[in-house]
Amino acid sequence: MQIQLNSNRAFWLKHLYRWHWISSAACLVGMLLFAFTGITLNNANHIESLPAVSKRTATVPAPLLKQIQTDPADDKAALPKATADWVGNAIGVELANQPGEWSEAEVYVSLPRPGGDAWLVIDRESGEVNYELTDRGWVSYINDLHKGRNTGVAWSWFLDIFSVAALVFSITGLFMLSMHAGNRPSTWPLVGLGVVIPLVLVILFIH
Structure with a gap:
């Protein structure tokens, strides 16, 4: 019976270690990025950033101007392709x-x-085109990556995949803790602190 238990334990530990290191490798860079941007977001008021504004102008040529003088079927429509390409x-x-x-x-x-x-x-x-670009700097850029703000479909997929990898990393780590907890008495008190501290902060200091 004891041999069977030890065999089962070895089997699960082997697979937990495997998924733990695979998930940690997959989300390592993402976790570093999100931890760093967590600091920059939390201290955004202390990080000065002067927006750089640039402007450009152009004039749509007469043959293409007729395309935008014609009312579209939908007032949220995109520009006609030829006009969009020229502009x-x-x-x-x-x-x-x-x-x-x-x-x-x-x-x-x-x-x-x-x-x-x-x-x-x-x-x-008149066909006059006015374009304005505001650049708030690299800190604002990586903060928006953290939030997934205006980043497009590809980055949205990356965030979802990264989140799944981080969940696998955390859950396999929890199971590994539980399997080693018998030899490490401080395991569950530390896990408990990780739960209690944010809960207390939320209850006492966030309104």
Whole structure:
């Protein structure tokens, strides 16, 4: 019976170690990034960042101007492809399939991005294009990566996969703690502190 128990224990420990190190390797860089950005987010008021604003202008040529003078079927439609390509090349931005806000006077395109913001306005009568980009620096950039703000589908998938790897890492670590706890009396008191301390802080100091 004891031999069987030892065999089962060895089997589970082997697999727990395997999944623990695989998950830790998979999410190592992500955990370092998210731990660092947790500090920068928590101390955002103490980290000075002066936004850099740049502006660009252009004028849509007459043949393309007719495309934006024609009312679209949807007032949230993207710019016509030919116009979007021309403006994108002239300004240096990607406008394909970017929804716009169409009014009688202008087309407004919002272009949010991590670490900053941007927008573009086209006058439907004159074809004048005004583009403004605000860059809030690298700290704001990595903070937005942490929050998944304006980062796109690929980064959203990365966050989900990273979260699953971090859960596997934490859960396998907990099971390994439980299997070694008999020889390490301080195991459960330390785990308990990890639960109690944030709970007490939430109850007493967060309103």
